[in-house]
Amino acid sequence: MRTLLTVISALLCTTPLAAQEMKAPPLPTPQNSKGSGKDLQVEYLAQQYGISAAEAAERVDVLRDVQQIVDVAVASDPDGFAGLWVEHTPTFKIIVAFTGQDERKAFLDQIPAKLRRYVQLRNATKSLAAAQQDLDAILKAITAAKLPFETYFEPRSQNYVVTVKDQAAAQTARGLIPPTLRSAVKVEVGPILQTFQTNVRPGDAVYGGWELVDSTGRATCSYGFAGRDSNGRDSILTAAHCRTNPPYVVGSDGSHLVQLPAATETRYGDLYDFRYHPVVGLSTGYWVYFQNSKAVTDYPSYVNTVPGFYGDGYFTTRGTLKQSSYNSNHYIGMPVCKSGMTTGFTCGTVQSSSVSGTDDRGVSYSSFVKVSGSSQRKRPV
Numbered sequence: 001m002r003t004l005l006t007v008i009s010a011l012l013c014t015t016p017l018a019a020q021e022m023k024a025p026p027l028p029t030p031q032n033s034k035g036s037g038k039d040l041q042v043e044y045l046a047q048q049y050g051i052s053a054a055e056a057a058e059r060v061d062v063l064r065d066v067q068q069i070v071d072v073a074v075a076s077d078p079d080g081f082a083g084l085w086v087e088h089t090p091t092f093k094i095i096v097a098f099t100g101q102d103e104r105k106a107f108l109d110q111i112p113a114k115l116r117r118y119v120q121l122r123n124a125t126k127s128l129a130a131a132q133q134d135l136d137a138i139l140k141a142i143t144a145a146k147l148p149f150e151t152y153f154e155p156r157s158q159n160y161v162v163t164v165k166d167q168a169a170a171q172t173a174r175g176l177i178p179p180t181l182r183s184a185v186k187v188e189v190g191p192i193l194q195t196f197q198t199n200v201r202p203g204d205a206v207y208g209g210w211e212l213v214d215s216t217g218r219a220t221c222s223y224g225f226a227g228r229d230s231n232g233r234d235s236i237l238t239a240a241h242c243r244t245n246p247p248y249v250v251g252s253d254g255s256h257l258v259q260l261p262a263a264t265e266t267r268y269g270d271l272y273d274f275r276y277h278p279v280v281g282l283s284t285g286y287w288v289y290f291q292n293s294k295a296v297t298d299y300p301s302y303v304n305t306v307p308g309f310y311g312d313g314y315f316t317t318r319g320t321l322k323q324s325s326y327n328s329n330h331y332i333g334m335p336v337c338k339s340g341m342t343t344g345f346t347c348g349t350v351q352s353s354s355v356s357g358t359d360d361r362g363v364s365y366s367s368f369v370k371v372s373g374s375s376q377r378k379r380p381v
Contacts, residue, residue: 028207028287028314038309041335044347047307048335049088059092062118063334069096069111069119070328076107082124082131083155086333097124097155126158134160134181135356139366141176143358149173150192150357152370155332160185161352165192192357206236206249206260206282207314209289209339213248217257220244222340226284227276229264234284235276236260240268241359247277258282269363287314294344304344306337315339327353330369338371348372 041063045056063086073081073096082097096119098104104121111119126134131153138160142149147169151162162177162185164170170187177185208225221242229235238247248257266275291312293305330336330353337347348371356366 028285040306040309040337040347043306043309044335044337045088062115065112065115066094066331067329069094069115072107072110076110079129080127082127084328084331085156086331088333092118093120094118095120095122097122099124099127124155124158128155137178138162138181138185139356141178142173143364145172145176146362147172148192148358148360150355152352152355154352162187163190163192165189192359206279206284207287207289210249212238212242212244213250213257214244215248215257217250225288226286229276229278233278235264235278236284237274237276240266240273240275241361269365271367273365287316288339289314290339290345292345304346306345306347327367327369336371
């Protein structure tokens, strides 16, 4: 027992808190993690498009099998597949685009009947494989100038989108885009991937969805979810771009901080933005905490809400979306929800499944997912 306590005390340092009011969230229980009996995707579609719960449930049932369509499309014509997206108005349909004029009967015959009735084919001038070559050229040109930006291919319009933070950057970006691509590139001003977090009030512990705090008890980031590292140790994952390192969690009684051990793996750049820390001696598990109707940090009048869903509790992690061709299991139009300690609980739809660019720290990233159409209210800039 003495050896165990020595190891834990060496890995997890405790720090008394200053005289400030701290309150840890509740621990997961069978009551607060049993769910509301509602399906978030169904609820979102019903509210967003004014359809019945039964119609929304039918759509979600179909959409959960969309990856089968992508797999068949890529297998049938890897060089001609030009993307898949979902349209909910005026009628529900799944659009699959290819280059060329082939009638694609063989492709349609391989799709299960449950899905085939919703599939519509579109002709495209640019395949995803060809578009990726163009994106590589755009990325190379703008990244070399050390300009923070993001870019992606929009299969519906067959254009490329480049987003920068202000008009001066937009003018610079336009001049950097290869001349042969400029007519197909839309440069716009908007939010880009940032590596900072707003200051928030301290107070949390170590389950997914809880606040990650620094040595003063100030919350700076969020913990994502629990898992195990390559050595089988319980660990908690957070974003690698989070500047608070080492991270702390608030003790269960709110009177002290616990410092987590150094990360056992960190990946930051290209396809990844994560690090995970062992949690030896701390309780954790496969639950993710959320707060509904939570005010945006430091702006109490800005409240994000998923209507009809309960105030707070836990989701149980049951599975993950794995890597797929063109990141296609995050298809355009897919309803998704997220919970974060800064902006709370919101739902929206996937706008692009493969966004690339350079963040404000100069780190390049690719294949990120962009969500739009949510009710999220962000802090004023």
